[in-house]
Amino acid sequence: MTMTRNGQSQNDRKMLEVRDLYVGYYKDLNILQNLELVARKSKISTILGANGVGKSTLLKAVFGFLKPNAGEILLNGESILETPTYKRIQKGLAYIPQQPGIFRDMSVEENLELGAWTFRRDKKRVRKKIEENYVRFPILGERSKQMTGELSGGQQRMVEIGRTLMSDPQMLLVDEPTAGLSKLLSEEVYRMLTDLRDREGLTILLVDQEIRKALKISDYVYVLELGRNKYEGPASEFTDLKKAFWVGG
Numbered sequence: 129m130t131m132t133r134n135g136q137s138q139n140d141r142k143m144l145e146v147r148d149l150y151v152g153y154y155k156d157l158n159i160l161q162n163l164e165l166v167a168r169k170s171k172i173s174t175i176l177g178a179n180g181v182g183k184s185t186l187l188k189a190v191f192g193f194l195k196p197n198a199g200e201i202l203l204n205g206e207s208i209l210e211t212p213t214y215k216r217i218q219k220g221l222a223y224i225p226q227q228p229g230i231f232r233d234m235s236v237e238e239n240l241e242l243g244a245w246t247f248r249r250d251k252k253r254v255r256k257k258i259e260e261n262y263v264r265f266p267i268l269g270e271r272s273k274q275m276t277g278e279l280s281g282g283q284q285r286m287v288e289i290g291r292t293l294m295s296d297p298q299m300l301l302v303d304e305p306t307a308g309l310s311k312l313l314s315e316e317v318y319r320m321l322t323d324l325r326d327r328e329g330l331t332i333l334l335v336d337q338e339i340r341k342a343l344k345i346s347d348y349v350y351v352l353e354l355g356r357n358k359y360e361g362p363a364s365e366f367t368d369l370k371k372a373f374w375v376g377g
């Protein structure tokens with residue numbers, strides 16, 4: 129296999145490709161400008177950048193919640209610009225937004241079932257997907273009948289991730305999954321993400337503010353500034369602290 133200067137195999141498949149993207153909330157005001165990004169199969173690609181640079185905006189555009197003013201978004205080499213969100217889900221995309229979205233007054237299992245909404249009539253498949261989650265996250269099996277609001281913050285994130293996995297995604301868009309969690313729980317969440325990559329081959333596009341932690345689990349990193357690409361490179365090139373601070377500042 130030929131390796132590039134960055135140590136990336138040229139055969140690493142591009143799962144998601146964003147080209148020259150312009151997106152905003154109003155027609156003539158683009159938050160993201162000329163944005164370029166690639167997320168490779170079974171890798172964690174991470175987007176860093178200060179508050180308000182447009183990280184969440186980018187994930188929303190990829191998931192189909194915002195319509196770009198210009199540019200291209202390809203999933204497995206095919207344009208998804210005109211593809212509605214529910215069809216992007218069928219094509220393998222899943223989104224875990226910045227605001228946690230579990231239902232606290234529903235049981236763990238009921239929360240998981242919601243992730244099977246599009247195939248809810250197929251009881252066998254719903255059961256199978258739930259059981260897969262209990263194997264993946266045994267604590268959820270133990271707590272299946274408990275109200276989700278009674279779980280720890282990390283376990284609630286686990287329910288949310290498990291619910292997202294019900295639809296068999298190939299690629300997860302994950303927005304600040306450890307915001308507001310303790311150090312210990314954050315580590316649990318990062319381990320869940322690396323396990324999904326390493327054991328199940330999922331492709332992950334992660335937005336994170338915990339620069340140092342995110343760098344540890346990432347394969348490739350993008351830094352945004354004022355809605356534009358500022359830097360990109362393999363996560364290993366960021367390991368020295370000075371660079372990490374430069375990234376932050």
Ligand SMILES: Nc1ncnc2c1ncn2[C@@H]1O[C@H](COP(=O)(O)OP(=O)(O)OP(=O)(O)O)[C@@H](O)[C@H]1O
Binds near residue numbers: 185
């Ligand atoms: N629903 C909205 N309507 C109008 N403007 C918005 C909306 N959501 C975000 N914006 C604006 O778009 C810009 C980028 O916001 P975005 O949420 O993408 O930033 P971010 O990089 O995710 O920030 P943070 O790290 O704080 O989550 C900001 O200037 C914000 O005010």
Ligand SMILES: [Mg+2]
Binds near residue numbers: 184226303
């Ligand atoms: Mg955000």
